[in-house]
Amino acid sequence: MGNPDVNRSADTLRFGRYEMTSRLIVGTGKYPSLDVMQAAHEASGAEMVTVAIRRINLDNADGRTLLDYIDRTSHTILPNTAGCYSAKDAVLTAQLARELLQTDLIKLEVIGDAQTLHPDTRETLVAAEQLVNDGFTVLPYIGDDPVACKELEALGCAAVMPLAAPIGSGLGVCNPYSIAIIKERAGVPVIVDAGVGTASDAAIAMELGVDALLMNTGIARARDPVLMAAAMKHAVIAGRQAFLAGRMQKRLYADASSPMRDLISTQAP
């Protein structure tokens, strides 16, 4: 009999020089409190957490900061360039994040539209090229566009992160066909970023064969974020295992699971 734990430990997520057992990356935004966030991170089993980079408020210096609530011995910090609308701003933000956090990781996000928060593909490509050349491990947020994903891979990005649905929408995987095509063609890990609303969305994404999920709002805006974090952990594992197991073929008609021979009959022969 197989031991699923043994199989799972061999099935790790790798990109650049990073390797993780968990295939769930979680954000730090929108939680009701930093204490809830910390408990949710724990429940999610995630080994990587995202943070944003912003100007400090010079009129009101706070005491404890976000970084006080992230255990860096068990979690790798993935800074993002969220909120940037140009390659230039994203590159400077990434360089500041590297200096602040002493990491080469960057989740590259260059937004093209404030209402949909869809990426600006052209600016994302420009920034990706500069950051790769500057030595960063670049994880770009991008549309569910197989061509853009291949271009980002060719530029040297360590993974590609197509959206499942608009950021914060919780709509689930809107275009599973595009995500499947991206995964089939990619030579780097595919991390679905944005749009996952609940556990079934996470399982569906993982069943498509993608390598990992990045989520924030789906956990942070649940009624009970800690419980949802646990649900997402299990959904990601379940989806991954279902993908590896290989699902059965769908059929139009029934196919009995019990033998159709040697049936009991009360009718006379």
Add this chain to the structure above:
Amino acid sequence: MKATINGRIRELPGELTVDALLKLLGTPSTGVAVARNDRVVRRGEYQTDRVRDGDRVEIIAAVAGG
């Protein structure tokens, strides 16, 4: 002299190091990173890198986000 700090023009007593600027602003020098005129100022340069008239300075920290 004047310098733009985090998008706001501020009057400063004169040319000063990044270290002196952070002290003047009451900002802790840990947990932040600094750029001057779109170039990151490394922590080891805080004592030597000088903020001059008309410079643009960014002082940033990590905040919650996804």
